[in-house]
Amino acid sequence: MVVGEVASRADLLVVGAGPGGYAAALNAARLGREVTLVERAELGGTCLNVGCIPSKALIEVADTAALPNRVAGWGVTSSVEVDMAAVRSYLSRVVEDLTGGIAQLLNRAGVRVVPGTARFSRPDRLAIEHDGDLQHLEFRHAIVATGSRPIELTDLPVDGERVVGSDDLLFRDDVPEELVLVGGGYVGVELGCAYAKLGSRVTIVEAESRVLPGFDDRIGRAVTKGLRTLGVGLCCDHTALAVDDAGLRVQGPDGEMVLPAQVVGVVVGRRPNSDTVGIAEAGATVDQRGLVSVDPGRRATQGVFAIGDLTDGPALAHKATAEAEVAADVACGYSNAFDPTCVPMIVFGDPQVVVVGVDEETATNQGMDPRSFRFPLAASGRARTLGGDDGFVNVIADGDGTVVGIQAVGAHVAELAGEAALAVETAATVEDLAGTIHAHPTLGESILEAALGLAGRPLHVGR
């Protein structure tokens, strides 16, 4: 193959087929563009293949494995056995079903999918390498959605055996006896809960003073309590040094210690793949965190757009998907802007966590004069019938009564994220929520109850 500068023409090129990229491709195709989608691995990106989807399936497996403990007091006795190799193939089936669906959607939309690794060679040109072959594609517009990759620690290189990344932890043939997770963010919490339920002795190492450091203090405390109940060891204020035969050496305020570890999982966050695609070559501005500067239309340069984990904000699939529509619209000449009030955030730990909009402290800092009402799930009929009563739903409103944030902690609360986001995004008021009949008995009533409390007329709980 000649590595020349003979380029084929592409109308609209999307780089990366994750939740941002494939959505951008579908949107642009719907708007009449000839779309070429370049993907170096599987369709679906991190989310479908090694992120959200398999992890949630694994968490469901783990929850089911933990069922006997949960239902012990309900008059149900049962026992479970987990076959990790079978679990692994089950997860793969879930993933394959979904990625197959993406392939069909793209095919039906007329999107041309090109396998290969893309890199900008000129502001209007991408070099695509596949199996040693190189082809050049000159584009009118490019939407770059190359996502992010796990941050690696220099002293703790991932070898796929003893030291592993989150990918390896999702697809395993065994449950490690001693699992140490480095990083107490949401990935560490989710995997920690899951493996604890599957039978591992889990320890989480976190450099900050508690897990979920980016979250509100009350949420952090509730999750800490849940982890302790599951028997997960917490080693906060510690940083990982190195792994040896004895285990993982960690450094804390009181010196070093060794945590026994059959497997060490490194889950310390993600870094944007702006360097691998060389978006700076296209003239885009990339900051030291690797984030690409974009305007509200997600435009990085005249013809190049960046979305998803490449841009500022939480590195979450739904943010990328929302940006995909914006970028496709703007690239196709329609006005649009990425200006959400909130990007909802969920942690599928035990308890689950939903955070939408701002917390009280942030609201105060933004000059909002917020009020909030925390409804305890202990007062929720539905929470009781589900066997759990730990947790709360907290609704935060500004001085005008507009809902600016909703937080929830507890079993199954992740499903409240939709209503919470709708309320915040549409600037619903406390009275809007309080005046909406919520079906009984559901967890959603907890949002109603918190709103009633904020409105000064709490029903199932004292003021």
Added chain:
Amino acid sequence: MTYTFHLPDIGEGLEEAEIIVWLVAPGDTVERDQPLVEVLTDKATSELPSPVAGTVLRLGAVEGDRLRVGDVLIELDDGSADGADISTEANQSSVTVAGATDVPSSVEKTGPSEPAPETTTVVGSTTARVKAAPATRKLARQLNVDLARVSGSGPGGRITHDDVRAAAVPVSAPSRPGEELSATEDSPSPIGEPATTDATLGQMTPGRHPLRGIRGVVARNMAQSWSEIPHIHTLDEVDATLLMDLRARVRSMDRPGAQAVTPLTLAAAATARALRRYPMVNGCIEGNPADTIVVHSSVNLGIAAATSRGLVVPVIRDADQLDLFALAAAISKVVDQARGGKLTAADLAGGTFTITNYGALGGRWALPIIPPGQAGILGLGIIADRPLAIDGRVEARPTLPLVLGVDHRLVDGDLAEAFKRSLMDDLAEPLNLLVGS
């Protein structure tokens, strides 16, 4: 120690400003010269930079409030020990242009050390909060409405579709300078986009709406003028044959800026000459009750411009010192800036006489109101072929209808007529404009 930043005098004659949007919040760390707040002064938006580095302690007003010069704008902890003697007045020249209306979200990024645990999962809102549902924001984009400037009439201050449509309605617009005065002959497409669309013009929902923003400024100024200035208007028509001929010949010149020369340019040049000839018209009455006549040394022409944000009157300074090309360039520059919302308070301050070009909207006659602090205004109607008596015969000639409005406290009929005569002579024989005074 606490550094109190008072609303500075950021433009000539500015007395108060409306807080449009805060760019910082209590607790934020700010750099020196970092923009703190976007304010609306005499119809221009400005960002006020921080005079010191420090931490924001308290905001002196909420968005939508009006502050007078000298009022407390913000309190900052500048980190210094007590006792330092700091002037709290900002330098007058420190006003920056308010360009894009995007408010940078002050997403805090703690800089965690090496492992950077989940930095990208920090939760919170991503943009400065606007109380509007996504569908409303979409409508605002379509109508080019900046939601940060819209006050919501819905529950809790939520912005409704009606609010957006109302905000898209431009204020009554006297003119669009820079466009052709005439629809005759080459009648090229108007320069720039129309300031408004037919779909939004005059649209406003039934109900009560707060009088704010540019609409509020226009309302106050017009009420002041109407109540304080006894207007007289004198109306006339100029034979524009030579004017249109000169305009056509100038535009055929291969010279930068030639295309920018319009009948408005020539009218502005003629006005500047007349103001030099009759300085009293370039003055004003001051005081309430009026007790002073001020005669300005510079000729600063205000050019009324309708924009999607409302009526603004940017000022061409020392217009009498500019040749035709420079004058044409200056007018088209301020009009572009006005349309882009990039005027500073200083661009709008200091006018000594105003020209309004309702001819660009198709109007023939109007009786314009003199802006506060000035003694006169010139209105230009549409140039069209009209019957004119020439040497005893009726001929179709292009004519320019013009109206001179003056403050009768300062200018009597004889002066008004002389001033108008000077203008008309120069417009009827525009060679006068090229030979100097």
